[in-house]
Amino acid sequence: MASVTFAPDDRYNAFITTLSEAETGPGRLSGIPVAVKDNISTRGIPTTCASRILAGYIPPYDAHVVTLLKREGAAIVGKTNMDEFGMGTTTENSAFGPTLNPADPTRVPGGSSGGSAAAVASGMVRMALGTDTGGSIRCPAAFCGIVGLKPTYGRVSRYGLIAYANSLEQIGPMARSVEDISLLMEVLTTHDSRDSTTISCPYRHTPDPSVRGLKIGVPEEFFGEGVDPRVAAVVWEAVTRLEQQGAEIVTCRMPSMSFALAAYYVTCTSEASSNLARFDGVRYGPQADTRRPWHESFQDQRREGFGAEVRRRIMLGTFALSSGYYGKYYAKAQAARQQVRNDFVRLFRTVDVIAGPTMPTVAFRLGEKTDPLSMYLSDILTVPANLAGVPAISVPCGTSEGLPVGLQVIGQWFRDEKVIDVAAAYEQGASL
Amino acid sequence: MSDNSATQPASPGMAIDDEVIIGLEIHCQLDTRTKLFCGCSTDYRDDPPNTHVCPICLGLPGSLPRVNLKAVEFSLRVGKALNCGIAHEAEFARKNYFYPDLNKGFQITQYDKPIAVKGYLDIEGEDGEKRVRITRVHMEEDPGRLVHKGGADRPKYTLVDYNRAGIPLIEIVTEPDLRSPKEARRFLNKLRATLEYLGVFDSEKEGSLRVDANISIQPKGWFEREGKGKADRGRVEVKNISSYKGVEKALTFEITRQKNLIRRGQKLETATRHFVETRGVTTSSRSKEMEQDYRYFPEPDLRPLRVCDWAAEIMLPELPDARRARFMEQYCCSPIHARTLTGELKLAEFYEKVADIDTALAATWLADTLLGELNYRDMSIVVVPPEQFRELLELLKEGSVTDKTGVEVLRVLLDQLKETGSCEGPRACVDRLGLRVITATPTLAGEDPVVKAAKEAIAEQPQAVADYLAGRKEALNFLVGQVMKKTRGCAKPGDVNTVLANLLEEG
Numbered sequence: 039m040a041s042v043t044f045a046p047d048d049r050y051n052a053f054i055t056t057l058s059e060a061e062t063g064p065g066r067l068s069g070i071p072v073a074v075k076d077n078i079s080t081r082g083i084p085t086t087c088a089s090r091i092l093a094g095y096i097p098p099y100d101a102h103v104v105t106l107l108k109r110e111g112a113a114i115v116g117k118t119n120m121d122e123f124g125m126g127t128t129t130e131n132s133a134f135g136p137t138l139n140p141a142d143p144t145r146v147p148g149g150s151s152g153g154s155a156a157a158v159a160s161g162m163v164r165m166a167l168g169t170d171t172g173g174s175i176r177c178p179a180a181f182c183g184i185v186g187l188k189p190t191y192g193r194v195s196r197y198g199l200i201a202y203a204n205s206l207e208q209i210g211p212m213a214r215s216v217e218d219i220s221l222l223m224e225v226l227t228t229h230d231s232r233d234s235t236t237i238s239c240p241y242r243h244t245p246d247p248s249v250r251g252l253k254i255g256v257p258e259e260f261f262g263e264g265v266d267p268r269v270a271a272v273v274w275e276a277v278t279r280l281e282q283q284g285a286e287i288v289t290c291r292m293p294s295m296s297f298a299l300a301a302y303y304v305t306c307t308s309e310a311s312s313n314l315a316r317f318d319g320v321r322y323g324p325q326a327d328t329r330r331p332w333h334e335s336f337q338d339q340r341r342e343g344f345g346a347e348v349r350r351r352i353m354l355g356t357f358a359l360s361s362g363y364y365g366k367y368y369a370k371a372q373a374a375r376q377q378v379r380n381d382f383v384r385l386f387r388t389v390d391v392i393a394g395p396t397m398p399t400v401a402f403r404l405g406e407k408t409d410p411l412s413m414y415l416s417d418i419l420t421v422p423a424n425l426a427g428v429p430a431i432s433v434p435c436g437t438s439e440g441l442p443v444g445l446q447v448i449g450q451w452f453r454d455e456k457v458i459d460v461a462a463a464y465e466q467g468a469s470l
Numbered sequence: 471m472s473d474n475s476a477t478q479p480a481s482p483g484m485a486i487d488d489e490v491i492i493g494l495e496i497h498c499q500l501d502t503r504t505k506l507f508c509g510c511s512t513d514y515r516d517d518p519p520n521t522h523v524c525p526i527c528l529g530l531p532g533s534l535p536r537v538n539l540k541a542v543e544f545s546l547r548v549g550k551a552l553n554c555g556i557a558h559e560a561e562f563a564r565k566n567y568f569y570p571d572l573n574k575g576f577q578i579t580q581y582d583k584p585i586a587v588k589g590y591l592d593i594e595g596e597d598g599e600k601r602v603r604i605t606r607v608h609m610e611e612d613p614g615r616l617v618h619k620g621g622a623d624r625p626k627y628t629l630v631d632y633n634r635a636g637i638p639l640i641e642i643v644t645e646p647d648l649r650s651p652k653e654a655r656r657f658l659n660k661l662r663a664t665l666e667y668l669g670v671f672d673s674e675k676e677g678s679l680r681v682d683a684n685i686s687i688q689p690k691g692w693f694e695r696e697g698k699g700k701a702d703r704g705r706v707e708v709k710n711i712s713s714y715k716g717v718e719k720a721l722t723f724e725i726t727r728q729k730n731l732i733r734r735g736q737k738l739e740t741a742t743r744h745f746v747e748t749r750g751v752t753t754s755s756r757s758k759e760m761e762q763d764y765r766y767f768p769e770p771d772l773r774p775l776r777v778c779d780w781a782a783e784i785m786l787p788e789l790p791d792a793r794r795a796r797f798m799e800q801y802c803c804s805p806i807h808a809r810t811l812t813g814e815l816k817l818a819e820f821y822e823k824v825a826d827i828d829t830a831l832a833a834t835w836l837a838d839t840l841l842g843e844l845n846y847r848d849m850s851i852v853v854v855p856p857e858q859f860r861e862l863l864e865l866l867k868e869g870s871v872t873d874k875t876g877v878e879v880l881r882v883l884l885d886q887l888k889e890t891g892s893c894e895g896p897r898a899c900v901d902r903l904g905l906r907v908i909t910a911t912p913t914l915a916g917e918d919p920v921v922k923a924a925k926e927a928i929a930e931q932p933q934a935v936a937d938y939l940a941g942r943k944e945a946l947n948f949l950v951g952q953v954m955k956k957t958r959g960c961a962k963p964g965d966v967n968t969v970l971a972n973l974l975e976e977g
């Protein structure tokens with residue numbers, strides 16, 4: 039079997055593991071180096087989720103998406119850095135140190151798929167897989183100036199993705215061009231019956247950059263409080279350009295935005311508190327002290343193995359699911375989630391896609407976000423798509439303070455093709 | 471099943487105005503070929519630990535569960551057979567807790583949306599036919615199994631075997647409608663029979679059944695007035711009962727214990743206790759299981775089950791009550807025989823294989839004789855070859871063996887089966903042991919073995935002869951007994967009577 043040699047200068051700390059010789063074969067991705075986020079299981083290659091608790095864990099099986107990449111001949115050249123278990127917006131919460139933003143190494147690349155974004159943006163790989171629970175593909179794509187798509191929930195199998203928040207997250211493509219995003223989508227959407235939350239809906243599509251007659255909804259909330267006016271201006275300009283290409287711009291409201299963030303954090307921390315319970319030191323992580331009673335040993339393992347942000351979210355989620363609080367938090371979050379869905383259903387009766395900024399600001403400086411709450415707030419524009427399960431893409435649309443800004447396009451369920459078309463339209467219009 | 475405890479009172483010495491209130495939670499292993507959420511085989515018996523495992527049942531990071539539709543179908547059969555309503559939308563949920571045998575840190579079970587609710591099962595209660603209400607039936611996976619090494623009391627270390635992890639279980643919860651350990655036992659027997667008739671359960675499999683029992687003693691009629699959840703006196707949950715006999719034992723022990731506390735005027739705390747099968751006692755459990763918060767929430771990796779239409783299409787096989795009625799009509803079985811013969815699927819099937827010889831003879835020999843001999847030897851009906859039993863019935867029907875020697879032959883054959891797993895043919899056995907019936911010749915010739923034995927008995931027992939001739943007719947029975955002994959039971963009792971009477975009259 040042929041192989042691809044991979045010897046990158048990883049000055050941005052984009053990778054946790056690299057393979058100097060990566061196998062490749064015939065297929066649509068033949069010979070193309072692809073990076074895979076380190077929460078996606080790869081047989082025989084350590085998969086750490088950027089956590090100490092998974093030190094030494096080598097999956098005995100490939101995630102479905104990895105099988106699909108290999109089937110098309112892709113060379114999987116490495117596993118990329120991330121916020122531990124996907125919990126973060128900066129790729130600073132990693133047991134392997136922060137990843138730097140290739141656009142400005144004093145800044146974060148965004149997160150949690152920051153390693154994949156940096157690997158693509160710096161040219162080390164042509165494409166990468168990320169995962170998006172509340173913006174984890176779109177945020178680093180915007181911060182690093184590349185394209186990233188969160189597919190419709192249920193379009194890409196999660197089998198082999200180490201779960202953070204099962205009901206919210208999807209694996210998705212990251213690349214420098216919309217065309218490569220489209221190519222990866224063709225590969226990734228082959229159905230997998232092992233993920234019961236998927237629907238068979240293969241993506242077979244060539245991006246169509248015509249937006250004539252397309253109705254684009256622009257929610258006021260996407261340009262409201264908390265959004266940097268300079269970023270808002272860049273994105274407005276991008277939206278205007280789409281209008282010039284023949285699209286119709288419709289301003290609209292998304293009232294559910296006011297509680298989307300709370301619904302998101304209650305849901306993802308609840309699910310995480312359960313998903314991460316298996317890391318108890320019996321099967322993964324450093325050898326436990328067998329002389330200690332099992333419950334004490336479990337506590338030690340978890341206290342020492344998880345980073346601070348992961349511990350914080352496990353505790354929040356454990357609290358939200360506790361009896362007496364379940365109704366107040368988890369159940370209420372699900373009701374709020376339904377309202378977010380309802381908002382999208384209502385909007386999509388009159389518009390084809392929704393557009394706005396991906397992130398309220400440009401990339402933060404390393405170490406800038408010390409207060410967890412202010413970091414959580416920066417997810418406000420990306421979480422609605424995860425709560426509703428709709429597809430959303432981030433495409434570079436210019437710069438502010440010399441740093442990349444992303445245009446986010448959100449589409450209807452299983453119309454990933456449409457958001458890709460709009461992104462392609464912007465991309466081509468911008469290059470004219 | 472024979473019920474040899476039928477004559478014991480439920481709880482000797484209990485205050486006359488108290489009654490026992492029992493509810494059961496029964497975990498049964500569904501007899502599917504593969505596990506509940508993966509394709510691993512459920513038949514791990516005799517295989518080394520951790521050989522029937524995959525990323526899913528090991529709970530490896532990134533693996534996802536996929537529901538075994540056979541297990542869903544089996545659960546629907548159970549729900550329907552227990553007269554339950556099938557949920558419009560059933561849902562799996564996560565039960566979160568830490569334990570070393572728990573591969574994912576949670577168990578996938580059903581919580582507020584079980585697959586079936588509100589049914590009943592009719593049993594033979596203390597005072598006739600009784601309806602026991604079923605609260606719910608839900609599906610869940612079994613965790614792994616801990617193997618303690620280096621002594622059970624103080625193990626040096628513990629290993630985990632995940633062969634059991636992901637085995638499909640159903641939990642059946644009853645309302646507290648049972649009033650004695652005997653009723654609990656009968657409920658379990660009926661439930662087992664029902665599950666076996668449905669083809670969803672194999673009671674021979676290790677760990678196929680586990681029972682938790684809720685038990686309290688309340689003033690008579692209190693339960694009907696107050697309902698559950700408002701226990702006047704404390705309620706005890708006995709966990710960890712893993713056999714049918716164990717349930718009756720554990721409950722009987724617990725009733726005595728609670729009754730003693732009540733008599734001494736002590737307060738009975740609501741608590742969890744564990745049944746120690748080997749000692750037949752329940753012990754206080756220090757674990758805080760009662761207070762544990764399992765933080766249930768819907769399993770996000772599985773879609774809800776919408777199976778009402780499917781359930782409607784499922785045809786149930788003949789169940790124990792229907793078969794019992796049929797046995798009484800088709801084979802003219804007595805009610806008691808019909809109940810016994812249909813109380814176990816294998817037994818009912820066995821009966822139908824041999825009934826054509828003589829329905830009444832087969833019923834008696836199967837229900838009264840064979841079952842007793844099997845129980846005595848702790849053997850199951852499945853080891854008995856029906857064709858051998860047919861041959862024995864034929865010998866009995868044609869009069870080639872007497873009832874007495876028939877039992878003797880049966881015992882010999884069962885002993886052989888227990889020892890070697892096979893047995894000789896009943897005809898061959900009869901001939902080998904010389905147990906064929908001796909028929910007396912009507913001429914009373916001296917060489918006839920019955921006449922010979924009768925003459926010997928008369929010569930040896932002059933007192934009995936004198937008594938008989940003096941008019942004490944019961945002396946004849948004694949002489950008959952002597953003759954039977956001399957002919958090793960092979961003579962027909964009727965023949966012996968006639969021969970003796972004739973000889974004595976001749977004087």
Ligand SMILES: [Zn+2]
Nearest residue numbers: 508510524527
């Ligand atoms: Zn398995």
